[in-house]
Amino acid sequence: MGELEKIYQTLYSYYGDLRWWPADTPFEVMVGAVLTQNTTWNNVEKTLKQFDGNISPERILDLSIEEVQEIIRPTGFYRQKSQYLKAVTEWFLSYDCDIDLIKKRPLLDIRFELLQVRGIGNETADSILLYAFEFPTFVVDAYTMRLFRRFPINAGKTYMEVKNYCEEELPQDTELYNHFHALIVHNGKEHCKKKMDCTGCPLEVFCKKILS
DNA sequence: GTCCCGGGCC
DNA sequence: GGCCCAGGAC
Structure with a gap:
């Protein structure tokens, strides 16, 4: 299993299914x-x-x-x-x-x-x-960029570099991308904030403890 | 790089 | 009241 999948498994077993996106249609x-x-x-x-x-x-x-x-x-x-x-x-x-x-x-x-x-x-x-359309495309956002900057992996600097890296490392799976993005955002709000709060973060063991 | 903008938290 | 947070256009 690659690093990214390990990270996904760790977040998923910690937070569970976050059921994004909250919308009716x-x-x-x-x-x-x-x-x-x-x-x-x-x-x-x-x-x-x-x-x-x-x-x-x-x-x-x-x-x-x-x-x-x-x-x-x-x-x-x-x-x-x-x-x-x-x-x-x-x-x-x-x-x-x-x-x-x-x-x-x-x-x-x-x-x-x-x-x-x-x-x-x-x-x-x-x-x-x-x-909305359930295409298998990886969503990158500010939380994703911040998390990967602090990680012992080099996913790239630009939006497209990070997106392509993730899609190469992971299976092309809509459900996986759906959950992964939701988990990254959730963990970003809870722990991987601008001001890091590693105490209790499920990813602590993976993470480089350096200030970004 | 600068502008567009409101809400939450202190 | 000051500061933090969140993408895209140009």
Whole structure:
């Protein structure tokens, strides 16, 4: 077993199944992925409640930019995010909001298309691909980068380097990537914070104890 | 590199 | 009130 798999097994046996992504529909995952950019999930939840259980492509397109801004204000960056939500909804509509149609297309094609949408960068694209469409694509985020900087492995410096490293080291498995990312984020909030708190961290034995 | 922004915690 | 936290566009 490789180092990465050992790390996964350790986190999984410690925290268990975290059941990401908390959303009712794939479209809600897309909306949440945009809203959580540079924002804690706690704030996103406030906003999702503001939608009163009606988060549909039609609703997003019907609302004016100002109305969307008012609803999503608690997530911050609401001026840009209101535009991003419209843009990603338009993209979804280009597939008639047909999840099965999207799932049948090659992963890299959909990824490329998402990256052309205003407001969708690497992390948001991979989050949508993995958690909304269940493509086996590894999601990297600030927690992942921080954790790997402190690890006795060299996963790379850039987003794509780290992503490719993980996908080469691990089986191409949607469930595995789903759980792994959730576990990394959870452990990042609990222990592997900017200011490290290694006491009680399940990964302590693996980790280089150096300040990043 | 700088700008966009709010909420939580102290 | 000050500081920390969280991606993408340009």
